[in-house]
Amino acid sequence: xxxxxxxxAVVRGIAQEMARDPxxxxxxxxxxxxxxxxKATVGLLEQFGPLRVRDTPISxxxxxxxxxxxxxxxxxxxxxxxxxxxxxxxxDYIANEIPKGRYMSNxxxxxxxxxxxxxxxxxxxxxxxxxxxxxxxxxxxxxxxVAPSTPRDVIGLLAASVRDPDPVIFLEHKSLYAxxxxxxxxxxxxxxxxxxxxxxxxxxxxxxxxxxxxxxFAAAEKLKSEFGIDCEVIDVRSLVPLDTQAILNSVAxxxxxxxxxxxxxxxxxxxxxxxxxxxxxxxxxDGPPVRITTPHIPLPAADILEDLALPSVDxxxxxxxxxxxx
Amino acid sequence: MKTDARNFAATKEVLxxxxxxxxxxxxxxxxxxxxxHAGKLPGGVHLYIGQEAVAVGVCAHLRDSDTIxxxxxxxxxxIAKGGSPRAMMAEIWxxxxxxxxxxxxxxxxxxxxxxxxxxxxxxxxGLAITCGAAYAVTLDRSDRVAVAFFGDGAANQGTLMExxxxxxLWNLPMxxxxxxxxxSEFSPTSTVTAGDIVDRARAFKIPCASVDGNDVLAVHGxxxxxxxxxxxxxxxxxxxAHTYRLHGHLEAEKSFLKSAYRESAEVxxxxxxxxxxxxxxxxxxxxxxxxxxxxxxEREIAAIVEDAAQFAEAGEPADPNLVFEVMFHEQxx
Numbered sequence: 001x002x003x004x005x006x007x008x009a010v011v012r013g014i015a016q017e018m019a020r021d022p023x024x025x026x027x028x029x030x031x032x033x034x035x036x037x038x039k040a041t042v043g044l045l046e047q048f049g050p051l052r053v054r055d056t057p058i059s060x061x062x063x064x065x066x067x068x069x070x071x072x073x074x075x076x077x078x079x080x081x082x083x084x085x086x087x088x089x090x091x092d093y094i095a096n097e098i099p100k101g102r103y104m105s106n107x108x109x110x111x112x113x114x115x116x117x118x119x120x121x122x123x124x125x126x127x128x129x130x131x132x133x134x135x136x137x138x139x140x141x142x143x144x145x146v147a148p149s150t151p152r153d154v155i156g157l158l159a160a161s162v163r164d165p166d167p168v169i170f171l172e173h174k175s176l177y178a179x180x181x182x183x184x185x186x187x188x189x190x191x192x193x194x195x196x197x198x199x200x201x202x203x204x205x206x207x208x209x210x211x212x213x214x215x216x217f218a219a220a221e222k223l224k225s226e227f228g229i230d231c232e233v234i235d236v237r238s239l240v241p242l243d244t245q246a247i248l249n250s251v252a253x254x255x256x257x258x259x260x261x262x263x264x265x266x267x268x269x270x271x272x273x274x275x276x277x278x279x280x281x282x283x284x285x286d287g288p289p290v291r292i293t294t295p296h297i298p299l300p301a302a303d304i305l306e307d308l309a310l311p312s313v314d315x316x317x318x319x320x321x322x323x324x325x326x
Numbered sequence: 327m328k329t330d331a332r333n334f335a336a337t338k339e340v341l342x343x344x345x346x347x348x349x350x351x352x353x354x355x356x357x358x359x360x361x362x363h364a365g366k367l368p369g370g371v372h373l374y375i376g377q378e379a380v381a382v383g384v385c386a387h388l389r390d391s392d393t394i395x396x397x398x399x400x401x402x403x404x405i406a407k408g409g410s411p412r413a414m415m416a417e418i419w420x421x422x423x424x425x426x427x428x429x430x431x432x433x434x435x436x437x438x439x440x441x442x443x444x445x446x447x448x449x450x451x452g453l454a455i456t457c458g459a460a461y462a463v464t465l466d467r468s469d470r471v472a473v474a475f476f477g478d479g480a481a482n483q484g485t486l487m488e489x490x491x492x493x494x495l496w497n498l499p500m501x502x503x504x505x506x507x508x509x510s511e512f513s514p515t516s517t518v519t520a521g522d523i524v525d526r527a528r529a530f531k532i533p534c535a536s537v538d539g540n541d542v543l544a545v546h547g548x549x550x551x552x553x554x555x556x557x558x559x560x561x562x563x564x565x566x567a568h569t570y571r572l573h574g575h576l577e578a579e580k581s582f583l584k585s586a587y588r589e590s591a592e593v594x595x596x597x598x599x600x601x602x603x604x605x606x607x608x609x610x611x612x613x614x615x616x617x618x619x620x621x622x623x624e625r626e627i628a629a630i631v632e633d634a635a636q637f638a639e640a641g642e643p644a645d646p647n648l649v650f651e652v653m654f655h656e657q658x659x
Contacts, residue, residue, distance in 0.1 A: 093451070096448050105434070
């Protein structure tokens with residue numbers, strides 16, 4: 001057991017898979033010599049050499065297209081798109097190419113690749129380097145969508161993503177890179193499509209993802225100590241596949257549902273989950289499901305403005321408390 | 327024909343298959359055209375008629391282990407790379423016996439066993455995918471190559487510049503084959519494309535060739551040099567093949583276009599430069615094939631096409647179970 005930052009967990013996860021399988025290659029902008037703008041890929045070039053760890057031009061279409069072509073012909077590429085906002089620059093490969101190859105060819109072509117990206121706000125980078133785009137990915141048939149919140153999950157879910165025979169969008173949260181957590185020694189391999197209960201509770205279920213998980217957890221602690229409301233906090237971890245059963249089971253225990261989403265409100269991932277719960281567990285609910293989200297706005301840059309936009313611990317506490325009082 | 331077959335020590339064994347493949351592509355597509363206008367085909371079909379010399383001249387040098395990507399106008403590349411006319415036509419008909427079981431359709435014919443990574447409905451998308459296939463070759467250190475077929479329209483997408491840059495920087499075994507068929511959909515290329523497309527590639531200091539795309543020997547010669555260079559580690563090459571799209575952008579266009587976008591005299595002029603007719607004349611003139619042998623070849627091809635068309639038409643409808651089964655690996659039982 002060792003304490004590791006989320007950032008170092010990314011390095012360890014990639015290295016674990018590259019050491020295990022010579023077909024795993026890694027490419028992206030400034031990922032090799034510079035070690036990544038978030039220092040999350042330091043040392044990989046030295047360990048695995050310039051053929052397998054490649055710096056690319058600032059050419060997002062070429063990065064994802066090349067990763068796809070390499071995946072179709074035998075490799076298992078990990079491609080980095082530095083900021084998830086840049087998915088918009090290469091959206092054809094994300095929406096039309098990578099997820100559809102297997103389907104259109106009736107399984108002849110395979111696309112075992114991982115697109116790693118820095119997602120989410122909190123770094124004061126402004127509207128084009130701060131978005132949470134997990135909902136952009138979730139809406140595309142043929143993609144798996146994963147977003148870890150802890151160093152241990154970074155390694156285990158990254159390993160599972162690399163070994164998955166289908167394309168996985170792996171959303172690392174920029175504001176979590178410095179966060180530390182306990183990580184077991186040796187190989188770590190997790191399972192996609194499994195949510196995790198990070199705090200059991202009996203009064204309400206709070207679903208969260210990535211940076212919103214520690215915030216939901218802190219809010220739950222406060223709700224318990226200050227208001228006596230005992231919340232179950234679930235780290236969804238993977239939007240596709242989605243651990244629907246874990247969510248429905250929790251709602252069946254607590255009878256209340258809250259989602260804490262960083263993506264802008266319209267068509268956020270929580271809307272989809274609320275719809276599933278409404279379909280399958282409507283009569284388990286004792287009150288309307290509540291979505292706590294970023295408003296439907298681009299993110300402002302100034303610190304106090306960005307803090308105002310993103311769901312905060314206080315906002316979660318307030319929203320849950322008011323809702324539970326009714 | 328401007329090119330002399332002796333330039334590459336051509337023999338009858340090399341030349342006749344070029345004619346045979348061009349005829350096969352042409353007759354398959356003429357049948358698809360007829361079947362489309364008879365209301366038998368779902369969707370739209372974008373035909374390659376007039377451009378056969380390009381796909382055939384390039385693919386003659388390729389092995390099954392070499393990969394190609396192609397475009398919405400991809401039937402010719404599929405056949406030229408060794409794909410089955412039966413399986414392709416059944417795919418276009420939307421049948422269970424299609425190469426993709428009806429999941430892809432005309433714009434997405436693929437046969438991975440033949441190195442055909444797929445036709446692609448997004449203009450220029452295959453370029454970056456080919457770049458990745460070529461990158462994979464550099465890791466297995468084989469002498470395989472990857473070829474991207476794309477049109478003059480695709481040359482106006484940014485993907486071309488991104489891909490030329492990466493392929494050049496990484497010295498990839500990739501061949502860019504731009505088929506300038508003089509139309510971006512309904513817009514004459516001269517109205518939407520500045521300068522010469524090949525000059526865009528010349529800026530990357532890679533070997534570039536501008537060839538008569540209706541002269542199969544010119545294409546064959548340029549492609550042979552480019553592919554040989556790539557196999558030996560010499561990096562990417564670019565070929566712009568000047569040709570002409572004899573049919574429309576898609577077969578259905580007459581039903582919705584308000585007016586003609588080209589003069590019929592222009593089309594007739596290019597019919598006079600039909601790559602197949604030109605090559606037949608050449609082969610007869612060189613004494614390589616006589617009239618009787620050409621007729622025999624035509625009959626052989628006609629029989630293959632008739633068989634493939636009947637196979638496609640008689641096929642079972644697509645399997646409804648596939649709709650939900652093939653998106654992810656684990657869904658396939």
